[in-house]
Amino acid sequence: MSFSEQIQEIEAEIKKTAHNKSTEKHIGRLKAKISRLRREEIDRQLASGKGGAEGFAVKRSGDAVVSLIGLPSVGKSTILNRLTNAESKVGAYEFTTLDAIPGILEHRGAKIQVIDLPGIISGASKGKGRGKEVLSVARNADMELIVLDIFDGPMHLDLILEELWQVGIRINKIRPDITLKKTSRGGIAISTIHALTHMDFATMKYIMGEYKVVNANVTVRCDPTIDEFIDFLEGNRHYAKGIFIINKIDLAGNRLDYYLKKFPTDHEYLKISAEHSENLDDLKDDILDTLNLIRLYLRPQRGEADFEEPLIVPHGSTVGAVCKILHQEFVDGFRFARVWGTSSKHAGQMVGMSHILSDEDILTIVKRR
Template identity: 30%
Template sequence: MPANLPAEAQKALAKYQAAKTIEGKIKALEEALSLIPAHKGTEKLRGRIRRRISELRRMAERKAAAKPSRRDYFSIPKEGAAQIALIGAANSGKSSILKALTNAKPLVAPYQLTTTKPTPGMMLYEDVELQLVELPAILTEELEETSFTGRSIGFAKNSDLILIVIDSSRDPIAQFKKIIELFDEFGVTIKPKSCRIEVEKKDSGGIRLIVFGKLKTSYREASDLLKSMGIRNAVVKIWGEADLSDLEDSILRELVFKKAIVVFNKIDMANRKNLAILEKFLENNRISFVETSAENGLGTETLKKMIFSTLGLIRIYTQRDGVKAEKPIVVERGCTVKEIARIIHRELAERMKYARVWGKSVKIQGQQVGPEHILEDGDVIEIYT
């Protein structure tokens, strides 16, 4: 680990940390690379920087290729409790799934790239409305990129959940691999991390590591890595289990974790052997998957349930003078009574004294609870001021 980089190189790396644009980041890294002498001790760092530069270059190329004037039709206002993106290769059955799960009537056809713009539909899960958006194919059937690749992944990056639709009648491993590679290039990962790392840069005070879980490297090595990346003063918080490469990832790259479900569609025509291998891999990596046949409805109900549970949403029904609201307030798991009060009315959160709750979060039905009480799916709540 190069503890003593030339001051100029460290300055360039600090510039990279501060850069706001892709071009600025590339420039700073190129400068740093030219200032870091090549020898055994700097080999790893130089390699890491070179990898990051080529990644950023690809991102810049893609950005230039996507005409800004076309941006507009690619944005769909969020509706319902969450926005869910359907993404995958051409003809994998994205439109068919959208049609099976929502009120939308997209064109389903046996030729490639039938869908050429984001197409929304509303799905009703019990009493919760969720928005599904089919994105134009990011790969052809031959697994070549399309003119939509960048924009479709960009859209998915902003959604609450991604459904990766795989055509099980064609090689599922090749499709999945290619899609994950593309996601990686665009800074998206779907693999649940074993750790969370926050790097808060400071003006002074050196490097402080606060480890809530476990750091599988020495303090010395971690702080050397930070210094070699131009970070001299920072508070670094680590939750869960992290190693040096996790730390590297969080400093050099800006990987966004997205919840995802892999949907093996056309299961009626599946290539079973390869599928089993991929499913094992997903299981080991804690990535959810489901088998469907949009043609005959197989697995679509399971998919609906999985969408709701993966989103981590719960439904809270407010009650007033004994009358329960018909429509729930849909919030993220872990929501407290006070947060619900705030959603109803800001003043209510300040004026509330206690609440009565019926449902899974209380032992006695109608139990009196305080503002910090954590609610569960299906709870009924009456707030008293």
């Protein structure tokens, strides 16, 4: 049986199995099997050089990377051109863009790399229409701008999320907080912090069996679904933020509300017209807010803080993380840091590597001599 036939057969079995408490173990195991088969198939393709076609070469730059994902002709390139200094060809026909085109969006002191990509189609994750290369750029981005057009958007949304899901990209999801330590004997011990509502320990053990885990200590600090638990066991998942954009609202005229109502309500949408530059400032703000970055002003030991070029780092960054971003020598030679701003108890507070910084803090790192 071919790889896709095997998967189809298992998927059919999941579909025809009633989902309830008594079938939970069985379904968990079947889902884990599909994940394993897919991973094996990808490994095989990579090994044989098939599907390993030349990827798009985009050098990462800026404080964060955002990629434009959507079907052909929805307006991705128009958005890139409006947000950044870049020029990507715009066309009234599909597949105008054939390459990854990066540009830089400068907003609120941050430099965000925005990457325009060819449109994806159904089957992209399996390689259709250079889909693999497109999705691999998306996998390296911190955030996906999912572009939908006002008319076909509701139809395209599931397709896009499915293709992203297939290559291991999880949108607006939190990495399941689970740790697993293999042991040499004693079976599987599971400890939890909250009650699990999606599966019981027996199901978890059964699924782990599919991954040949028989002796381990597992700590679960969340309430994972079967899919989330498999994601954890598979590893190699990319958790990216996502913004859902509805473009071309100008074309709907006074029927705008009618078309907007067709979009599923489980996401929030930003409604824009790239062509008429409508709501683009909201989009820029949304990108910055969703990336959740903070600005730090670095101040040398003797001298003034640099308010012109803030260092942009993710919200929740520690002094240690900043040292790492700056240079390994700050990590190796770290003595202490001084902080002025909302994260400090008083001006110039002495702090260690684990101190968490806030937006617009001033930071001095003191190294050993």
